[in-house]
């Protein structure tokens with residue numbers, strides 16, 4: 001080989017395709033000089049340009065393959081660090097996802113285009129004084145009667161010699177004509193300066209005085225700061241115990257050691273107060289990865305983190321992939337939240353990914369919650385995580401008193417025949433809750449009302465034959481919405497006009513049953529016409545910043561009653577909220593899912609925790625038809641430990657997490673028969689795999705129809721795998737994903753694998 005001949009080297013590239021393999025490409029010298037593990041590589045694949053990530057250098061030619069030449073290595077530096085490549089490989093392996101799809105998690109959208117563009121950056125115009133500043137006498141000569149020009153010149157001078165054109169125009173009121181006149185005379189020069197697009201810059205930061213920690217907070221902070229490297233802490237602190245302050249002090253310690261950190265919050269739009277507190281403490285060293293960011297803004301934040309210009313990333317689950325180096329800590333706030341699990345491939349759980357990433361980096365993890373998941377609780381009890389407790393509210397605050405109103409004894413019979421003539425309002429808001437709301441309004445205090453069911457009526461039923469209108473595509477009843485008047489499916493968003501006659505018997509008496517938030521809003525408006533009422537649910541928060549706007553109105557005191565779905569249960573800290581009412585605690589309590597009770601307890605405890613966070617104290621009223629249910633009973637006394645002991649017993653037999661690990665394989669098809677056949681054949685294949693002794697220690701449950709049998713026009717069956725050994729489960733799932741070849745497979749039949757599912761519906 002002569003020196004001029006390009007030396008052909010092979011690399012392994014992961015492509016964002018649903019394929020469980022990587023691909024080998026040849027690169028020339030110029031590419032070889034640039035490419036590293038984690039570099040973007042543009043390659044030809046099936047007549048198209050694809051952008052992939054290099055996952056291995058010095059690859060070997062697989063026998064019988066034809067090697068193609070890569071087209072381009074667009075970046076001088078790898079876009080994904082080697083640590084994140086390894087993390088995504090683990091995700092691909094554990095959650096049984098294609099490697100190229102897993103690697104996408106580590107890239108901002110702007111870098112995933114097949115044409116490998118250089119993302120544009122936003123610039124602003126900066127005006128800078130040119131040359132020596134003239135003396136006062138010279139100024140008279142230069143400016144003469146051009147007073148505006150002189151004023152502008154001196155304004156820039158007063159700002160240190162340069163400032164943005166925007167500031168001069170919008171804040172100081174100089175006209176563009178004056179600005180360009182100075183430019184033409186060569187007295188100022190205009191330059192372009194790259195600015196990070198950060199929509200939070202316009203949100204004022206409230207500088208809170210630095211609080212001195214309580215003894216319990218101090219203890220937690222000290223234990224964490226003393227930890228050496230990769231340790232996982234479970235911070236179990238009751239609502240209002242000041243977990244945020246512990247996080248902030250930990251972050252200070254991390255920064256002071258020159259390291260960086262990631263803070264995960266369940267849904268960033270819902271927690272503007274928490275984000276504001278971090279911004280208040282750390283200002284511009286924080287990158288907030290908000291879901292409302294544009295692709296450009298997201299890219300800027302990503303870049304600032306990658307370059308180390310910002311050292312703290314705050315965001316929802318995907319922030320666990322923030323490109324920070326020298327990771328010191330990852331904080332997972334409200335670690336029990338289901339939103340940490342991604343609902344599409346790769347179906348990762350951000351809490352588990354956080355632990356893997358931190359472990360590899362020698363960083364510590366803090367899982368914080370007032371109601372930890374059973375999994376984390378068991379890990380703490382087994383000594384895998386270190387348990388830290390904040391057992392009391394700060395500053396001598398008390399947990400609110402919780403009272404139960406038993407709706408069952410009140411409206412016995414239920415279908416109205418023998419019951420006294422209660423109005424819709426009375427059926428929805430008990431006398432106790434009504435009186436409590438009234439008292440808050442009279443005292444100018446605020447109330448929060450939870451109803452975890454949006455829409456107007458939860459279903460419409462024929463009085464004569466009992467028929468309930470349901471979705472043509474899903475096995476779900478349709479929810480009645482007002483404004484606009486529609487029946488809506490909450491799964492596939494199918495909409496139809498409400499019928500005037502029963503679809504089955506033609507009966508004309510159709511009744512709306514089960515109240516939703518829209519209806520309660522209306523009932524409250526009629527009952528308290530002078531009150532400020534705000535509703536927060538999916539329907540009122542479609543705008544990007546809608547959550548913040550509603551919550552700002554609560555903070556300013558404009559809202560007397562905040563009504564909403566589970567969105568309002570999290571993180572809110574309003575000292576003037578002295579009442580929390582739960583309109584119907586039973587929504588979801590009887591879902592055919594092993595986590596239904598746990599979710600219900602968490603929701604009740606979290607929402608109750610919004611009450612009485614200020615010196616006035618507070619109380620909670622829970623309306624329920626099942627006051628004896630253990631999720632309700634223990635929420636009443638804020639007794640997490642007793643709840644967990646009761647709940648965990650129910651997970652032993654049949655075994656569910658945390659006693660076993662689960663994988664849920666879901667089969668779906670447009671034809672009911674096809675879904676069933678697909679599931680039965682796969683179940684048979686899996687049984688044979690187990691019978692052959694290829695993998696041991698796995699129990700199969702099913703195949704059986706999913707609890708929700710049909711979603712978006714597809715019939716659904718599932719097969720559940722249980723095992724106490726995660727490694728075994730990985731092996732079985734990979735065997736299945738890579739080797740199972742359904743004879744009847746076609747594009748419209750789908751198989752998805754959900755490892756560690758948060759729900760089996």
Ligand code: ADP
Nearest residue numbers: 211212213214239240241242243244245394573
């Ligand atoms: P949690 O997240 O545990 O529910 P927060 O972090 O929201 O609790 O804190 C509850 C309230 O207590 C906040 O208003 C916070 O400013 C205040 N707080 C926290 N720590 C202290 C402290 N050491 N002294 C005084 N107030 C505190």
Ligand code: ZN
Nearest residue numbers: 471474489492
């Ligand atoms: Zn539907």
